[in-house]
Amino acid sequence: MKLTILGGGGFRVPLVYQAVAAARGRVDVTDVVLLDDDVARLAVMTDVLAQLAAETGGAPDVRAATDVDDAVAGADVIFSAIRVGGTAGRTHDERTALAAGVLGQETVGPGGLAYALRTVPVVDALAARIAALAPRAWTINFTNPASIVTEAMRTxxxxxxxxxxxxxxxxxxxxxxxxxxxxRAFDRGEAEVDYAGLNHLGWLRGIRSAGSELLPALLADDAALAGLEEVRLMGAEWVRAQQALPNEYLYYYDFTREALAAITAEERTRGEFLARQQGDFYAAAAAAPGNALALWRAALAEREATYMATEREGAAAGEREAEDLGGGYHEVAVDLMAALLGGEEHRMILDVANTGDDGAPLVPGLPTDAVVEVPVRVDRDGVHPLAPRTPLTPAMLARVAAVKACERLIIEAARTGSREAAWQAFAMHPLVDSVAVAHGLADATLMRAAEPG
Structure with a gap:
């Protein structure tokens, strides 16, 4: 089985490779192709994966590629994990927003819109080649902003x-x-969850097990709530007021002033931190290829330990729990592959079209072809959305609908170059408080997107 990773020189590729290698008894990936246009980064990642394979034994073969058609032709699964513009692009997005007095964050608000504006044309081109050369492949999109990119690729x-x-x-x-x-009770179908929204903009509004709804009792339990990362970020009082547990990225919407103040007070943005850290790692690994894996592990530990550290400090949330370190998207991706191609059945939360098996919208109030984030059941026959038990509250739906409108406008702007569509996307976003500010953000983003290279 052939797995192609778009953005194969990326820093988190070894996490995917480790998870795939560990799961070969469940889904037999024999060949991994790393596609990237950065030859130096590809060489480093090839060294890291070779050293991982030597440690584990029986790991999939790896080869690097710089030609899209060569990489995707005949693939069974394609992971999309690209970063158009690199960390320099992310840093530009963050600093441009902060200079305008609005939130500078990679996926949420104006930073996410800017990232999408330069990414959509690239993923459009990649998706077209996948459709031509690997039409039966499953494409699993990790590329942010995930809602926007997945919706574009669905075309x-x-x-x-x-x-x-x-x-x-x-x-x-x-x-x-x-x-x-x-x-993992939900994964195995032993519990039901009521979750809905968009990527980085969703709420968990119910947990059912053995016919009983468990969330109200949890919300009333101070000690139990105190152990949840999201509650430490946003406070038990606010969580109880919503009668729902928010995705941690709701912090940027609900505590915008606090988030902006904390980020502005830092000497470096997150993008600048990662640009320095990753630059150091790739340079060191290129100079000492035999030590590439050890260098990667050290850099990964630092990266994960500092994830959302500014926000947690600003919210007096304390350190992130050890069990949250290291992420988990790669493990979810393997479960997804094992269900689609290996005959297993799993429940998870994915970004899919807003259409249930009965044709009704999963999130009423949004177009049925819009991408939403909801629970699904996955098996060999595909991805089956599980309709939320209750609709979003009017306040939640209003926010989701506004952000979805911005996402669709930015896709239009990316595809047509429309200045007006880009301006409207920035202006209508809940995290941009001025049409004049939006005008400047749109112009700066379009100008940079038009720059060669």
Missing amino acids: HLGDRVVGICDTPIALVRRTLRACGLDP
């Missing part, structure tokens, strides 16, 4: 592309544990 790939993120399933597992259940 070419339809239901053969799904978006994936580890934050909602991590929230579900922490909540199940807080309720005294096995964290």
Whole structure:
């Protein structure tokens, strides 16, 4: 079985490779192709994976590629994990937003829109080649902003592309544990979850097990709530007011002033931190290829330990729990592959079209072809959305609808170059408080997107 990783020189590729190698008894990936246009980064990642394979034994063969058609032709599964513009692009997005007095964050708000504006044309081209050369492949999209990118790729790939993120399933597992259940009870179908929204904009509004609804009792339990990362970020009082557990990225919407103040006070943005850290890692690994794996592990530990550290400090949330370190999107991706190609059945939360098996919208109030983030059941026959038990509250739906409108406008702007569509996308976003500011952000982003290279 052939797995192609778009963005194969990326820093987190070894996490995917490790998970795939560990799961060969469940889904037999024999060949991994790393596609990237950065030859130096590809060489480093090839060294890291070779050293991982030597440690584990029986790992899939790896080869590097710089030609898209060569990489995707005949693939069974394609992971999309590209970063158009690299960390320099991310840093530009963050600093441009902060200079305008609005939130500078990679996936949420103006930073996410800017990232999408330069990414959509690239993923459009990639998806078109996948459709031509590997029409039966499953494409698993990790590329951010996941809702926007997955929706764009659906134009070419339809239901053969799904978006994936580890934050909602991590929230579900922490909540199940807080309720005294096995964290993987939902994965195995032993518990039901009521989660809905968009990527990085969703709420867990119910947990059911053995016919009983568990969330109200959890919300009333101070000690149990205190163990949840999202509650430490946003406070038990606010969580109880919503009668729902928010995705941790809701912090940027609900505590925008605090988030902006904390980020502005830092000497470096997250993008600048990662640009320095990753630059150091790739340079060191290129100079000492025999030590590439050890260098990667050290850099990964630092990267994960500092994830959302500014936000947690600003919210007096304390350090991140050890069990949350290391992420989990790669493990969810393997479960997804094992269900689609290996005959297993899993429940997870994915970015899919807003259409249930009965044709009704999963999130009423949004177009049925819009990409939403909801629970699904996955098996050999495909991805089957599980309709939320209750609709979003009017306040939740209003926010989701506004952000979805911005996402669709930015796709239009990316495809047509429309200045007006880009301006409207920035202006209508809940995290941009001025049409004049939006005008400047749109112009700066379009100008940079038009720059060669």
